[in-house]
Amino acid sequence: MTKVPVEFTLNTREQNEFVETGSTLLSALRDRLGLYGTKAGCHQGTCGACTVIIDGEPHLSCLTLAERCQGKDVTTLEGLAPAGALHPLQQAFMDGFAAQCGFCTPGMILAAKCLLDRNPDPTRDEVVDAISGNICRCTGYEPIIAAILTAAQGMRKPARKRA
Amino acid sequence: MSVTLSAAKQARLVPAVQAKGGRIIAGGTLIVADLNYGADSVALITLDRLGFDKIAVKGGKVTLGAMVTMAAVARDRRLKFLHPVANSIGGPAVRAMATIGGNLFAPAPYGDMTAALLTLDAEITLHDGKATRKLPIETFLAQRRKLQKHCVVSISFAAPSAGTFHYVKVVRRKPVSASVVTIAAVIPQKAGKIKDARIALGAMAANAIRARKAEAALEGRKLGNDIIATAAKLIAAEASPADDAYATAWYRREIAPVHFVRLLAA
Amino acid sequence: MEYRKDYFTGTQTQDLTEVGVTRQRSDVLGHVTGKTQYYADRQFAGLLHLKMVRSPHHHARIKSIDVAKALKVPGVVRILTAKDVPQNIYTILCLIQVEPNDEPVLAFDKVRFKGEQIVAVLAESEAAARDAAAKVKIVYEVLPAVFDVEEALKPGAPLVNEYHGRNYFTYEGHHCRRVRYGDVERAFAKADHVVEEMYQSSPIEHAPTETTGCIVVPDQNDRYTCYSNTQALYFTLDNTALILNSPFQKLRLVGGTVGGGFGGKVDVITEPIAFLAAMLTKRPVKYEYSREEEMQVSSPRAAERIYIKDGLMKDGRITARKVTLYVDAGAYSRHSPYGTTKAAAHMPGPYTIPNVWVDCHCVYTNRTPSSAMRGFGVTIGDFALEVQMDKLARLIGMDPMEFRILNAYRDGDMKAHQKQVEGAALVECVQAAADLARWPLCDRSKTASSLKREV
Numbered sequence: 001m002t003k004v005p006v007e008f009t010l011n012t013r014e015q016n017e018f019v020e021t022g023s024t025l026l027s028a029l030r031d032r033l034g035l036y037g038t039k040a041g042c043h044q045g046t047c048g049a050c051t052v053i054i055d056g057e058p059h060l061s062c063l064t065l066a067e068r069c070q071g072k073d074v075t076t077l078e079g080l081a082p083a084g085a086l087h088p089l090q091q092a093f094m095d096g097f098a099a100q101c102g103f104c105t106p107g108m109i110l111a112a113k114c115l116l117d118r119n120p121d122p123t124r125d126e127v128v129d130a131i132s133g134n135i136c137r138c139t140g141y142e143p144i145i146a147a148i149l150t151a152a153q154g155m156r157k158p159a160r161k162r163a
Numbered sequence: 164m165s166v167t168l169s170a171a172k173q174a175r176l177v178p179a180v181q182a183k184g185g186r187i188i189a190g191g192t193l194i195v196a197d198l199n200y201g202a203d204s205v206a207l208i209t210l211d212r213l214g215f216d217k218i219a220v221k222g223g224k225v226t227l228g229a230m231v232t233m234a235a236v237a238r239d240r241r242l243k244f245l246h247p248v249a250n251s252i253g254g255p256a257v258r259a260m261a262t263i264g265g266n267l268f269a270p271a272p273y274g275d276m277t278a279a280l281l282t283l284d285a286e287i288t289l290h291d292g293k294a295t296r297k298l299p300i301e302t303f304l305a306q307r308r309k310l311q312k313h314c315v316v317s318i319s320f321a322a323p324s325a326g327t328f329h330y331v332k333v334v335r336r337k338p339v340s341a342s343v344v345t346i347a348a349v350i351p352q353k354a355g356k357i358k359d360a361r362i363a364l365g366a367m368a369a370n371a372i373r374a375r376k377a378e379a380a381l382e383g384r385k386l387g388n389d390i391i392a393t394a395a396k397l398i399a400a401e402a403s404p405a406d407d408a409y410a411t412a413w414y415r416r417e418i419a420p421v422h423f424v425r426l427l428a429a
Numbered sequence: 430m431e432y433r434k435d436y437f438t439g440t441q442t443q444d445l446t447e448v449g450v451t452r453q454r455s456d457v458l459g460h461v462t463g464k465t466q467y468y469a470d471r472q473f474a475g476l477l478h479l480k481m482v483r484s485p486h487h488h489a490r491i492k493s494i495d496v497a498k499a500l501k502v503p504g505v506v507r508i509l510t511a512k513d514v515p516q517n518i519y520t521i522l523c524l525i526q527v528e529p530n531d532e533p534v535l536a537f538d539k540v541r542f543k544g545e546q547i548v549a550v551l552a553e554s555e556a557a558a559r560d561a562a563a564k565v566k567i568v569y570e571v572l573p574a575v576f577d578v579e580e581a582l583k584p585g586a587p588l589v590n591e592y593h594g595r596n597y598f599t600y601e602g603h604h605c606r607r608v609r610y611g612d613v614e615r616a617f618a619k620a621d622h623v624v625e626e627m628y629q630s631s632p633i634e635h636a637p638t639e640t641t642g643c644i645v646v647p648d649q650n651d652r653y654t655c656y657s658n659t660q661a662l663y664f665t666l667d668n669t670a671l672i673l674n675s676p677f678q679k680l681r682l683v684g685g686t687v688g689g690g691f692g693g694k695v696d697v698i699t700e701p702i703a704f705l706a707a708m709l710t711k712r713p714v715k716y717e718y719s720r721e722e723e724m725q726v727s728s729p730r731a732a733e734r735i736y737i738k739d740g741l742m743k744d745g746r747i748t749a750r751k752v753t754l755y756v757d758a759g760a761y762s763r764h765s766p767y768g769t770t771k772a773a774a775h776m777p778g779p780y781t782i783p784n785v786w787v788d789c790h791c792v793y794t795n796r797t798p799s800s801a802m803r804g805f806g807v808t809i810g811d812f813a814l815e816v817q818m819d820k821l822a823r824l825i826g827m828d829p830m831e832f833r834i835l836n837a838y839r840d841g842d843m844k845a846h847q848k849q850v851e852g853a854a855l856v857e858c859v860q861a862a863a864d865l866a867r868w869p870l871c872d873r874s875k876t877a878s879s880l881k882r883e884v
Contacts, residue, residue: 002167022166022198022207036470037463039688041638042720043199045192049638051256057234058256063195065188067168068209077463090461094453102460103638103688109461111255132339133254137638137689200719201559 008069011079019066026050026061029076037077037106041135048134051107052076058114058133077106080113088151089113098147100139107134112148120156124149165204170212177314178292180208187314189230189265192257193273215264215316218242226319229264233276236263244328248279248347251332254339264315267300268307271366272342272409275332277304278365279347281373282328283320290314304370327351331426332365333418335409342366343410344419346398346426350386357381362394362423367402367415376400377423391427395420436857440880456686467639467686468656473646473713477506479706480558481716482548482565483726484540487795488574488587491538491547495566499550502564504557507710509549511537514705515674518592520762521697524667531592532761532798534672534701540569541589541760542797544726546698551706551714574795578734578755581794589760589793598758598766598791606773606791610845611784613740616749620740622824627736628813632729632757635802639688641727642717643699645707653707654681658688661695672701673708680704692801696728696763728800731765732757733772735813740784745827745835749784750777754810756791759798764805766791771806777845778814779855780836781882785845830863834874839882853879 003018010033019028026043029035029052041049043062050061053075081087089109092098099105108131115122115130122130127148128141136144168188171177177187185206188194194207215228220241227236236242237249237258252258252266252275266276267287277300285300291313300318303310329348334340345365351358360381362374376397384390404415432449459465496508511517511533518530536547548565552558573587580586581596589596600606617623643657659665662682670677687694699716706714718727733756740749754772758765769791776787822832837855844850856879863870877883 002165004168021168024195024199030470031472034472035463036466039467039639040469041640041688044196044720045253045257046720047638048254048256054259057259058254059259060192060256062199063191063260065168065191065195065207068191068211086461093461094457095451097451097454097457099454099457099460101638101687101689102456102465103467105460106463114255129250129338130255133256135638137636138691200721201556201563 004067006067006070008071009073011075017066021067023066024062025052025059025064025066025069025074028066029061035076035078039103039106041103046135047104048107048111048131049104051110051134053110053114056114056117058111060133075110077109080109087113088154089116089148092147092151092154093144096143096147096150098139098143101137104134104136104139108136108144112151115148116152116155120152122149122152166198166207167205168207168209170209171314172212174210174213174290174295174314174316175292177208177210177290178312180206181312181314182292186311187264189262190232190260192253192261193265193269210264210314220322223322224319225322226317227263228317229262229315231263233258233261233263236276244323245279247330248276251275251330251339251345263318267303267315267318268311271369271405272407274371275342275345275365278345278363278371279330280318280320281363281371282347282349282361283323284361285318285320287318288316290316301373307370323349324351329426331422333422341409344404344415344422345371346419346423348426350381350427352386355385356383357386358383362398364398364402364419366409367399367404367419369403369405372401374398374401386427388428391424395423398423433861436854437880465686467688468643468658468684469639469715469717471644471656473644476644476713476715477551477553477706477710478555478558479703479714479716480550480552480555480562481546481722482550482562482567483722484536484543484545484547484569486540486569486571486574487543487576488572488589489540489569490572491536491540492568492570494548496548498566499561499564502552502557502561504553505550505561506553506712507551507706508561508565509535509551509702509706509709510547511535513709514672514702516672519668519672519701521664521668521695522762522764522767523671524664527762527766529592531590532763539572539591542795544722544797545760546702546726549702549706549716551710576794576796578732578757578790578792578794581792582790587795589795593793596793598762598769598793600766600770604790606770606787606789608773608776608785608787608845610786610847611749613738613749613751613784613786616740616784617738617751620748621743622741622821623738624741624817624821624824625736625738626817626820627734628809628816629734630732630809630812632732632797632799633802634724634727634729635689635691635693636724637687637689637691637693640718640720640723641694641699642715643703644713644715645700645703646713647707647711648681652679652681653704654683655700655704657682657684657700658686658690659684659694659697659700660687660690660692661697664695665697665700668697669701669704673705675704691803692730692805693727695801696798698727726797728759728763728798730802730805730808731759731768731799732796733809735810737813737817739817739821741821741825743825745822745825745832747780747782747821747836749786750782751786752776752788754787754789756789756806757796757799758791758793759796760793761798762791763798763800765799768799768801768806772810774846775807775810776814778811778818779838779853780833781838781842781850782836782845787845828870830859830868831871831874834859834870834877837879839878840880842882855879
């Protein structure tokens, strides 16, 4: 196995790593960096459990070669809020019973964050589309959709109240 | 298994690497899934540094670089007619990764964008190591395996007149999943008669195909329920769908006419 | 959600203060911060990866196994076959006296379903284990296979599982689980209508987002810790001890955090072989299903075929119900003998019927062994029963809700299993459902009660 150096930003910090050529970002995060908040469900891009944010867009870390992250900005669930604090999405998922077994939750929250960063006032259909690549098998999508809409509402400034 | 990755510095250098067994990795949504399940050793080559991620729209002619992502298409206001197509491909994460160029090589049941491009009579620009060539998309698809050894640069087509482009992707899990059947159609009309109808099907053969018998049934006729029903009977005449995890070949043949009618009657 | 407390006042205490109230899960902070530790969220130095060589055939005799080439793959540490397993034949429910043992940990003489595990390869990396697994050479003699429950019960059908000697599970000397109550044949003869229908289902995969797996780590003092996503920690502990001839106190299981189970993670498949591998190599071992393995070899909900024959009077009373039900256990018992018993116990549904005859067969075929899944043994039966109820109601032109209220159990009725009904609530459930759906009910149905049968 050949190793190559990769420099990228991980949860706002500079990260320099040697990764095996052909290995995935998912493997780098979990097996090298011990960031287990990113989950492995299918290794083929169908379940969405491994979703991370790269340069502001959701990406499947199981289908992203680690060395292609050179110079990129990567955010995982661990980087969503400072230690001890919670992002409004995390709070809404907790309050609304939107995480039962919890395995799809990291991917769901990150997919939702990408939506809200781009569109702070999404419709229900836009929320459904945002998590359409993330499979949930036990919580059920309804509480998840409700939690994302609740978080969005809370994050919008009072001045931008919805008509 | 050993995998190496390098970034191509010029398109003309890519085919030489491919001749030695190298493979282009675009968005990686198909290749990396293979690697994860134990593919053989391979030299991967990216087109990341070639500036193939540009979208150009000039005088009604659209040129999409091979590395343009589905997300980029879905965000481009000049390409509104293609938004339903781009947004039907995976969830947002797949769309942020999957490319127009990669979609040309996607095996069934994938390749929905290619079905749409087929109805637009798109032209593929590729580099064979010596020179750039232009191929009609249908010719390209017929030689797809061989052309994997060349480097796709861009895809160009004339934007369809307003209201003439139709698209539906039938899936088991809403809003998105792999295709059961995908139907794209351009139905232009002149003096109240259909002229140069083009219909393409995805997931109904190894790659996207034209439904020429259904097209012929529409040609020169006035668009109406009777003629749509007649064309619908022929929609799968040239298809050879497969059984897979999403649907059986039988089911695909059964529902293709139903969705064709709904698409055009709507 | 609404919690209606106005039923059965005076007969039951109304102290369910948590029902209908949203409470945070105790583990939810870990879920939303990514700190919840699933079995695979750990690193161990020297971890070995286990990959299985699986049967490509539905039914075949194993003529020879050659691992020489696989052993030469760089990174391969050890290869396990049936010879390495101390007690190679087991069945999960032997712990509650459901026997005989009928399943090998690693197949040796025969494979009985496609995907059955035969040889375990242990290597330094997943890729090496996968490469080596592909190099294990197994010679098979392919045998005729049977995939249909009724075909499997015909004389001359291929024998799937020799440990049973026939293609069905034997219940206390009987070929199926039976319920006998009254005389159905006499009731059919007197009925205004006799309706016989067949219902069937396909296997259903749980498809948990986290695939089945475990990591076993050697501790000090010859003890071993298994981090598992099993839904059945103690079944796993006890079965593993029996399979490995190991004192129970040598084995420690850590679990309870499961990325989706639905009954699909109760079969004790990955742990015994991972424990054995860790014992023989003295190194941590991870055995994790790929998504493909999860879909192909993990137990689904059983396919069922159900024949229901009913005697029906014009006034809506069901006077007889005869049910012949087949559970497709696949190649091995796992939880299906129990599921079939549940199916028998569930018939004839929540209805008071004076004549009942039930035969529930647990049948072996060359399909993937089926097992537990949310209400197994009951769910498919309910589908069949309730579709049948709609058909009966339609036949005599009766409203389907009224028809159910008329036939529903009342407290004090005698069930086909010779137990008196208590705590019935179906009448009230149908009334509430009708109310919410704005479905008109006649006065007789509106005033009906589970507490007594109206005259």
